[in-house]
Amino acid sequence: MLHTANRLKLVDEGYEMLVFTDKSIKFDDNLDILQMELAHSDMLVIVAVNDHKSIVWLQKNSQSIPNVICFESSLSLSNKLGGKFIENRGQNIFGKLADVAKLRSGNESSDIVKTVSDAWKRHNTDDIRFCLLVIINSYIKPVPTLKNLRAKGLSTISCMLKNCRTEILDCLFDPNCRKALQCLNACSPTDQVCNYRCIASYESPYLEAFSLCVLQKNNCLELDAEIPSKPSVSPLTIYRGEVLSHEIAEDLFVGWLGSLEWSWRVVAGQNPAYDQFPCQYQLFYRGKARGSFWYEPVFQVKTLEGKLIWRRRKYRVKRGNIPGTFYFSVLDNGVVSKEFWTIIDVADDFSWGLFHYSGAAAAAGLSYTGAVLVSPDGKYPPEMSRQRVISALEKCSIKEWELYTVDNCLCTGAPLGIPEGSSLHSKIRHDLEDRQVSSTR
Known part of the structure; x- marks a missing residue:
C-alpha cells in the first residue's frame, strides 16, 4: 500500500x-x-x-x-x-x-x-x-x-451496423471469431490479462477485420487513450565507457542475435497482461531499408481451450529524440498500439538488460506501462547483479516483488528467424564465447 x-x-x-x-x-x-x-x-x-x-x-x-x-x-x-x-x-x-x-x-x-x-x-x-x-x-x-x-449505449450499435455490417456477419459465422467476441464480452473491460488472452487464443483474419473496422477505422466504441507520461524514466547514458549513441542503443536491443537465434529472452516483467505468456523470445534487427529497425516478439500462448500455440508480432521501431529511447508501433489483430520504450540498463557482458515501456491502444481505450527483464537464456541474472537490477527497477517506479516470472520451460519449436537481407550489430561486437549460455529452446 x-x-x-x-x-x-x-x-x-x-x-x-x-x-x-x-x-x-x-x-x-x-x-x-x-x-x-x-x-x-x-x-x-x-x-x-x-x-x-x-x-x-x-x-x-x-x-x-x-x-x-x-x-x-x-x-x-x-x-x-x-x-x-x-x-x-x-x-x-x-x-x-x-x-x-x-x-x-x-x-x-x-x-x-x-x-x-x-x-x-x-x-x-x-x-x-x-x-x-x-x-x-x-x-x-x-x-x-x-x-x-462510461457506457456508450445505442450509438455503438448504430455505428457498427452502418459501417461494419459485412465484418460483423463474417465474424459471427466464423467459430474462432465468434468465440473471441464471447470471451471478450465476459472480461472486465479493464482486465488487460483477460482481454489479451482472449485475443491471443482465438485470433483469426475475421477477428482482425472486425476490430479494424469497428475499433480502428470507425471508433464505434468512442474510446481513446494516450501513452502515459509517467513514470518519466531516463535511459542509460554510458555503455562500456562510451557515451550512448542511437547506433549503440540499437545494438543493445539486437543483443545476442547472431550468436544465438534470438536477441533476448524475457525473464520477468511488470505487466501481467503480457508477462503471463510463456517462452518469450525477442528479435531485434535492422531492416533492408536504410534506417529501418524492427522488433518481433515470439511467445507461446496457452489458449482457453488448453492448447499451446506460438504467436509472433512485428513492430516498426523508430529512434526517439534521446539515444536509448524508441517509438514502437504495431497492428495487433486490427488495432494499432503505439509504445515508447527506454533502455534502462544493460550489463557490460550482455548477461541481462532492463527495458521500460509505456503504451496505448487508443481505439481500444487501453493505456499501460511495464518493463521487461531480459537475459540470453531466460534465467534470472546472477546474484551479484541483483542490486544493480533493483536500482534499475527503482528508476521505473517498480519494485522487484512486482515482477511476474515468465515460464521458460518446454519452449521447443519457437518460430524464430529474421527476414533475409536484415543486418544486426553496427558498433558492438561480441561472440557467444564471451559468455557461456544455453541455446536450448
Whole structure:
C-alpha cells in the first residue's frame, strides 16, 4: 500500500494517500497523527484488519468519513460509500457487497461494484491502484484517465451496423471469431490479462477485420487513450565507457542475435497482461531499408481451450529524440498500439538488460506501462547483479516483488528467424564465447 500511494501520484500529484498499520492503534504509535488525518479524509481503505481493539477504534473514529472501504477484514467493520452504509454479505470484500447497487440508479452501481471487485481480486499493484481510482471517480471527484468506463449505449450499435455490417456477419459465422467476441464480452473491460488472452487464443483474419473496422477505422466504441507520461524514466547514458549513441542503443536491443537465434529472452516483467505468456523470445534487427529497425516478439500462448500455440508480432521501431529511447508501433489483430520504450540498463557482458515501456491502444481505450527483464537464456541474472537490477527497477517506479516470472520451460519449436537481407550489430561486437549460455529452446 505504501507503493500504491507513490503510484497514485503518477496519476495525479494532487492525490495524497497516507498508510498506517494498526500498530498505531494498538500501541499508540502515531495515533495523534492518524486521528488528525482521519478528521479530513475523503476515503478510508481498510485492508486485512481483524484485531478487536483496532476494529473498535476504527468504528469509533471513522464515522465522519464519507467513504470507508474494507478488504479482507473483519465482518464487524462496515463499508460506506457516498455517506451511506452498506450491509455486509458473507465476506467483507467490496466486490461481494450487492447492496452497493442501492446507492446509485440503474446499472451504473452494479458496474462499479463488479469493476472494483475484479480489480482487487487480480492482486497486482496496477489493479489495486485502479480499484481506488474507480471509487475516487465515482464518489469523490472525476478521474480523467477513467473516461473510457462510461457506457456508450445505442450509438455503438448504430455505428457498427452502418459501417461494419459485412465484418460483423463474417465474424459471427466464423467459430474462432465468434468465440473471441464471447470471451471478450465476459472480461472486465479493464482486465488487460483477460482481454489479451482472449485475443491471443482465438485470433483469426475475421477477428482482425472486425476490430479494424469497428475499433480502428470507425471508433464505434468512442474510446481513446494516450501513452502515459509517467513514470518519466531516463535511459542509460554510458555503455562500456562510451557515451550512448542511437547506433549503440540499437545494438543493445539486437543483443545476442547472431550468436544465438534470438536477441533476448524475457525473464520477468511488470505487466501481467503480457508477462503471463510463456517462452518469450525477442528479435531485434535492422531492416533492408536504410534506417529501418524492427522488433518481433515470439511467445507461446496457452489458449482457453488448453492448447499451446506460438504467436509472433512485428513492430516498426523508430529512434526517439534521446539515444536509448524508441517509438514502437504495431497492428495487433486490427488495432494499432503505439509504445515508447527506454533502455534502462544493460550489463557490460550482455548477461541481462532492463527495458521500460509505456503504451496505448487508443481505439481500444487501453493505456499501460511495464518493463521487461531480459537475459540470453531466460534465467534470472546472477546474484551479484541483483542490486544493480533493483536500482534499475527503482528508476521505473517498480519494485522487484512486482515482477511476474515468465515460464521458460518446454519452449521447443519457437518460430524464430529474421527476414533475409536484415543486418544486426553496427558498433558492438561480441561472440557467444564471451559468455557461456544455453541455446536450448
